[in-house]
Amino acid sequence: MVMRQYELVERVRAYDPGADEDALNRAYVFSMKAHGNQMRASGDPYFSHPVEVAGLLSEKKLDTASIITGLLHDTVEDTEVTVSEIQDKFGEEIAQLVDGVTKLSQLELQSDRHKQAENFRKLVLAMSKDIRVLIVKLADRLHNMQTLHFIKKEEKRRRIARETMDIYVPLAERIGIRDWKEALEDMAFRELNPDARASILNRLQFLSEQGGNLIDNIIKELKDLQKSHGIEVEVSGRQKTPYSIWRKMQRQNVGFEQLSDIMAFRVIVDTTEQCYHALGVIHSRYSVVPGRFKDYISLPKPNGYRSLHTGVIGPENQRIEIQIRTKEMHAIAELGVAAHWQYKQTGGSDQPSKEGRQYRWMRDMLDILANASNPDEFLEHTKMEMFSDQVFVFTPKGDLHALPRGATPVDFAYSVHTEIGNHCVAAKVNGRIVPLRTELRNGDQLEISTSSAQTPNPSWESFVVTGKARSCIRRFIRSKQREQYANLGREIIDKTFRQASYDLTEKALKAILDRFQCDTVEDLQVRVGEGQVASREVLYAIYPGAKDKESAKKVPARRAKDLPSHAIPVRGLIAGMAVHYAKCCHPLPGDRIVGIVTTGKGVTIHTIDCRTLEAFADMPERWIDVSWETDQTETASFVGRLHAVISNEPGSLASLTTAIGRDGGNIINLKFTNRGQDFFDLLVDVEVKDVRQLNNIMAALRATPVVNSVERSHG
Structure with missing residues (x-):
């Protein structure tokens, strides 16, 4: 009706x-x-x-x-x-x-x-x-x-x-x-x-029939207990919802019979002080279930919910959950933002308060929306944001921040401000420097150190848990990747035109954009940098005669020694974006190097003696001559791989690591490949500045008595 x-x-x-x-x-x-x-x-x-x-x-x-x-x-x-x-x-x-x-x-x-x-x-x-x-x-x-x-x-x-x-x-x-x-x-x-729902409802009905007036009896005992201590209260009780019971069964991997706190009771008092008084009365009368106490009065939930929660072995020897709050807290708990609605009878018009706009989680959603590349990514991050349990942490000034459980200092930095997250370099938790991937705990105090030279590390995405942090990191990666691909593509196009002795102008590039389905010259440069478009295709589009000239010549198979002396510098390119350093040969500054264009990945850098290059001998269009950029390598670090044979005796591994550390090398990975009665073979990945430092480390190792041999690994 x-x-x-x-x-x-x-x-x-x-x-x-x-x-x-x-x-x-x-x-x-x-x-x-x-x-x-x-x-x-x-x-x-x-x-x-x-x-x-x-x-x-x-x-x-x-x-x-x-x-x-x-x-x-x-x-x-x-x-x-x-x-x-x-x-x-x-x-x-x-x-x-x-x-x-x-x-x-x-x-x-x-x-x-x-x-x-x-x-x-x-x-x-x-x-x-x-x-x-x-x-x-x-x-x-x-x-x-x-x-x-x-x-x-x-x-x-x-x-x-x-x-x-x-x-x-x-x-x-x-x-x-x-x-x-x-x-x-x-x-x-x-x-x-x-x-599942029907099964839980049947079991709840059975318990109700068996328990008779169980809930009423518990309510009466809780009321009488508080009254005997001079506290007037309202008490209500109910069974938990089928879905909350089912979710708890799934989360704890237990059966229905193993759940004992399926009843929740609400104790309503007049003042905040009485909340804590009533809690003390309950804890002094009944055994407390460890780990079940939560104080949402001093640390409210993001939606404004305030209450004390505790679990006890209560009346009738039943394990129950008790929530203690004031009438005002109860109204907010039941109605949420609707409880804040106020009416100002001004000139006969209703003007509702805008308190709902101030919710921090909504601002976080808008930040995620600004950084997400598409609606699917936005939905992924916001669902992650909304479903997480919470951990409460503090700034050095005592400001409270609520984060999802499993959050790290990087998540905290982004929750304070996007720029603090973007420039985060180190974190102190409770006064002690910790790794940025450290999982935060309730009550931790955090201090974030920043640097204007720092940018988000792509590896952060693997451990952050908040949608805001992940979306900001992804946004940086997308923008940085585009910038890197554009720079690389520009260098490749310029080099191709110089080698072919043709002039290149911005006007000429704009004239061929439609052919490559690009809106701007930068879009075309990005596609070349990504390996989606060959630079020679750009040359032929502007100068069709260049293709005829080259087809008249026999193009030999490409070899690293055939590369011209002038090369594209690897200029400020971040590994893992436009440039990838090959895992087969681990190139270092000081090595002669060559780039191989990989569709969708940019350029992979190899040493000129890498055996992998043989597979590309008949694909000259994929070869790019590159060189190290001096300014970049002064502060950057690279990974060199060593193959060592050491004596099987106590202290030999310590001697090897000491020799590496003495020359400034940082071991980031070590793997035994063969164990014999007298000798061990192992691969050692060492972080160094250039090939000269790696050679010094190898010389030091060869002078170490327990080291039988050491060579640079190329496989």
């Missing part, structure tokens, strides 16, 4: 006597006429959906603008109504809210996941302007989930349920609307894993 017009208006006026009754009535009629004869999958008139959404919003006592938005939220998408028409009839504020909630994606995108990611990106942008957009969207999803069973296609039902679990449940949790979060979670769980 559709809620009648006067019923909705009376429901809103009951908590907001100053509500704009005329606007509510007009919105009700406007929406009903706009949707006309449209029907839902359930067979009900489509208009029943926006009315139910408005009803859900009124239960949270939201302002008139939100209720009207609920009534109108589907008119732009599903009818002929336009946003400008809504603005004319209901004002700019409501038009912006409706526009924010409207599903904007009308294009056929690559996949359901891509469409989901794109819609979520738009939702985050919209809700960053006004948190009410998210609340209306959640109410919309809640009613759609309540009628999900009317959709005939199982695949579509499961897709909607998975989207609800992945996106809307975490968002509802983040803004603290607990009952909506649990309802969405349960309905999605029912669709995605009906057997």
